[in-house]
Amino acid sequence: MEKTESKNFLEQIIENDIETNKHEGRIHTRFPPEPNGYLHIGHVKSICINFGMAQQYGGKTNLRFDDTNPVNEDVEYVESIKNDVKWLGFDWEDRLFFASDYFDQLYEFAEKLIQDGKAYVDDSAQEEISDMRGIPTKPGTESPFRNRSAEENLDLFRRMRAGEFEEGSRVLRAKIDMASPNMHMRDPIIYRILKAHHHRTGDKWCIYPMYDFAHGQSDAIEEITHSICTLEFENHKPLYNWFIENIGLFPSHQYEFARLNLSYTIMSKRRLKKLVEEGHVAGWDDPRMPTISGMRRRGYTPAALRNFIKKVGVAKRENVIDVSLLEFHVREDLNKMAMRVFGVLDPLKVVITNYPEGQTEDLPAINNPEDESMGSRTMPFSREIYIERSDFRIDAPRKFFRLGPGKTVRLKNAYIITCENHKTDENGEVTEVHCKYYPDSKSGSDTSGIKAKGTLHWVSIQHGIPAEIRLYDRLFNDEAPNGHKDRDYMEFLNPDSFEVIKNACLEPWLKNAKAGDRFQFMRLGYFCVDPDTTDGNLIFNRTVTLKDSWAKKGK
RNA sequence: UGACCCAUGGUGUAAUGGUAACACACCUGGUUUUGGUCCAGGCGUUCAAGGUUCGAGUCCUUGUGGGUCAACCA
Numbered sequence: 001m002e003k004t005e006s007k008n009f010l011e012q013i014i015e016n017d018i019e020t021n022k023h024e025g026r027i028h029t030r031f032p033p034e035p036n037g038y039l040h041i042g043h044v045k046s047i048c049i050n051f052g053m054a055q056q057y058g059g060k061t062n063l064r065f066d067d068t069n070p071v072n073e074d075v076e077y078v079e080s081i082k083n084d085v086k087w088l089g090f091d092w093e094d095r096l097f098f099a100s101d102y103f104d105q106l107y108e109f110a111e112k113l114i115q116d117g118k119a120y121v122d123d124s125a126q127e128e129i130s131d132m133r134g135i136p137t138k139p140g141t142e143s144p145f146r147n148r149s150a151e152e153n154l155d156l157f158r159r160m161r162a163g164e165f166e167e168g169s170r171v172l173r174a175k176i177d178m179a180s181p182n183m184h185m186r187d188p189i190i191y192r193i194l195k196a197h198h199h200r201t202g203d204k205w206c207i208y209p210m211y212d213f214a215h216g217q218s219d220a221i222e223e224i225t226h227s228i229c230t231l232e233f234e235n236h237k238p239l240y241n242w243f244i245e246n247i248g249l250f251p252s253h254q255y256e257f258a259r260l261n262l263s264y265t266i267m268s269k270r271r272l273k274k275l276v277e278e279g280h281v282a283g284w285d286d287p288r289m290p291t292i293s294g295m296r297r298r299g300y301t302p303a304a305l306r307n308f309i310k311k312v313g314v315a316k317r318e319n320v321i322d323v324s325l326l327e328f329h330v331r332e333d334l335n336k337m338a339m340r341v342f343g344v345l346d347p348l349k350v351v352i353t354n355y356p357e358g359q360t361e362d363l364p365a366i367n368n369p370e371d372e373s374m375g376s377r378t379m380p381f382s383r384e385i386y387i388e389r390s391d392f393r394i395d396a397p398r399k400f401f402r403l404g405p406g407k408t409v410r411l412k413n414a415y416i417i418t419c420e421n422h423k424t425d426e427n428g429e430v431t432e433v434h435c436k437y438y439p440d441s442k443s444g445s446d447t448s449g450i451k452a453k454g455t456l457h458w459v460s461i462q463h464g465i466p467a468e469i470r471l472y473d474r475l476f477n478d479e480a481p482n483g484h485k486d487r488d489y490m491e492f493l494n495p496d497s498f499e500v501i502k503n504a505c506l507e508p509w510l511k512n513a514k515a516g517d518r519f520q521f522m523r524l525g526y527f528c529v530d531p532d533t534t535d536g537n538l539i540f541n542r543t544v545t546l547k548d549s550w551a552k553k554g555k
Numbered sequence: 556u557g558a559c560c561c562a563u564g565g566u567g568u569a570a571u572g573g574u575a576a577c578a579c580a581c582c583u584g585g586u587u588u589u590g591g592u593c594c595a596g597g598c599g600u601u602c603a604a605g606g607u608u609c610g611a612g613u614c615c616u617u618g619u620g621g622g623u624c625a626a627c628c629a
Contacts, residue, residue: 006569006577034629069628126627135625137557171627181558183624192627211629234560235624256560258622263566311578313568315561318622322566325579335592370592401590410588443588455588523589550590552581 008314010049010255014057014226023225027059030224031085031092032099032215034066035077035199037269038284038291039084041305041326045260048309050228051090062222063092067100068214070198078199084292089302099214100200102221106209107161109217109247110172110191114153118246119190120146121156122173129171132178133186139179140186146175160193163206167193174213176242184239188212216240220249227252230259231316260312261320264474265290266482266489280493281475287541288475288497298472299518299528299543304333320480330544331526338520339367339374342412342457343506343540345469345524347386349461350433352417355383360460363443365413379507380463381414386505387458388523392433394422401454403433410452412522416441457522464505467538470530471499506538513538520546 007015018025029050033039039047054061063085067073085092099106113119122129122145134140148156157172159165172191180186190213195206216239219227227240234256244251261267267290275281275289284291287298295305308329312321342365362378387403396404403409408418421434441448478484478492513519518528525545533539 007571008568012571032629036629066629072628129627130625133625135557137625139557140625168627183558186625189627194627208627210627215629231560232623233629235558237559258561311567313578315568317561319567322579325567328579331591340589340591369587369589399590412588414588416588446588452588454590457589520589520591523591525591546589546591548590553590 009316010053010226010228010257010314011056013255014053017225018057023223026225027054027057028062028223028225029054029059029228030062030064030097030219030222032064032066032218032229033081034069034072035074035081036069036072037077037273038293039081040267040269040272040292041262041290041295042260042267043084044088044292044305045309045312046228046230047085047088047090048306049257049314051085052306052310053226053228059225060095061090061092062095062097062224064097064099064218064222066211066215066218067098067198067200068209068211070194070196070208073199075199080293084296087292087296087302088305097218097222098200099209099218100198102214102218103201103205103209105221106214106217109243110157110209110213111154112247113174113190114157114172115150116246117150117175119172119174120148120153121160121170122146122187122189123170126168129189133183134178136181136183142178143173143187146187157191160191160207161205163195165193167195169193172207174239174242176239182235182238184212184236185242188239212236212239213243216243216252216254217247217249219252219254220244223250224252227254229254229256231256231318232259256316257314258316258318260309261318262290262326263320263323263479264476264481265323266476268482271482271489274490275475280490287470287472297530298541299334299526300330301333301337301518304330307333323474327544331547334518334520334526334543336370337368338518338526340365340369340522341507341510341519342379342459343467343469343504343510343521343524343527344386344388344457344459344464345501345504345521346389347459347503347505348389348392348430348433350385350387350417350435350458352383352385352415352437353420353434354436357383359383360462363413377509379413379509380460381411382460382462384461385411385458386461386464387433387456389430391456392419392422392430394430402456403435403454408450408452410441410443410455411458412455413443414458415439415443416446416448416450416452457524459505459507461505463508465508465511465538467504467506467510467540469501469504469527469540469542471501471542473497473499504540510538518543 031050051061132141171189173187176185178186191207194208285293285297361381367374391402393404415437417435417437423432438448476492477494481489481492513529515529515531526543527540530539530541
């Protein structure tokens, strides 16, 4: 726990609860995903808050799957969710739970409510129930089935459970207040008939509890002290409390925070799913997706994500976080840990005319200037090398500290060279650059006295290895793709969000890189090895570029 | 025309009745064999009107603006 740091409102509540010895000072939270999709950066915030708070105050966090709707849920998702939470660095220890673990208890709670005259079976059609609920500004009307006897309700409910009725023909409702200004209190449905196979309970049940009748009670059963969720559940809180009070359960309390929104992206499961299904991305783990699996594949680190969430803060007002803050934390973490290597994405041949043919030198290279313990390696240098095509310009302006006719640059870890000539093809495209080098300008023993303003990365053609590089950019080119009333978010898809480079050339050290390995390609950005990589085909994903104050100047 | 929640730089988040601060972004400059990192500096903020108070971003009232709620989803 950091000392004098300012506290967010949840920390203040928790510290106050500890001071007043509420729940004997015990802190117990839960992360309650529904196993119906993949986790995204919005969930990362929830995970970090729920696990983070407990960690910070010596408490515990349960992982509980809210699996009350078998129609949408699947074990595939529970495995991916567990994997994602673990990868982020959090541990639920032996506390892996499912709302479905409590179906028997939940059923008993429902019978108790019926016996107490606080719940009834409604035979109305779905549409009738909806009509009778009224609208927010006008009270609803009571169902004709509202005043059945407890005996009749109990009998009907048991027969619902026994499978005697068709799906949709009856529901169990809590008997609260059809005139409540809070729509959730207008006799909410708490059980519906769903003749569906459940991924854990199989065919044991044909009635399933609704979210409102499962979530709070599950919290109470697990004796959760702080049930932290997002703002849209604020209106559910009176109902959450109503069930706890009327059933007589452990007094879990719900607290709400504002969900995370990121600029240039969308966060709804439904919309992300559409991107996948319509093939706008390669899958849920496409590196452009804001999913945890996508960001993992892209090369983002768990620490970067955690630090990002910490900086974003926790409050109750709607927010849109600038993606640049995320990128900042990705770079910050990678800068410390990523080995520096050389790779040329768009090769341009350079011949060093006065360098002896057939000669090769192994030049030392520091692996990470930020971390001496990462040591060094050597890189082969020879007469013919590749440089980045964008590092050469025929019409180089004054402030272009790179190569051009007559220009002098340092080849990182090697020699200073001066451009003497270049060849072009019939289209005026540069095909080859001729330079001379200064033998006494070798890195580490430079006595030439020549000053080169720019430094370039390079790869010896003879020694370089081929690789495929996948470049990613933001998926949407609008800051708030979902924030336009008259335009669909799909209209803002960035057509240039993905580019494949097939003919990149990397320094030979990289030949043994393994899937998931992260590197900084000097001067270009951070890259990681994609799992599609095979023996003969090295594939890298660009995680994020380096900051580029030159590009920003508009060149 | 209901209930609940929210309102601080470009974006976020603090300030708990007492000098509005921190991060990102942006802009300068320095260091640099990465136009990276690092270092130094700059820019810019309390929705409005009343009220309480010696003193209000903070408390009260009203207004304005925004969000949420009318799935047998969660």
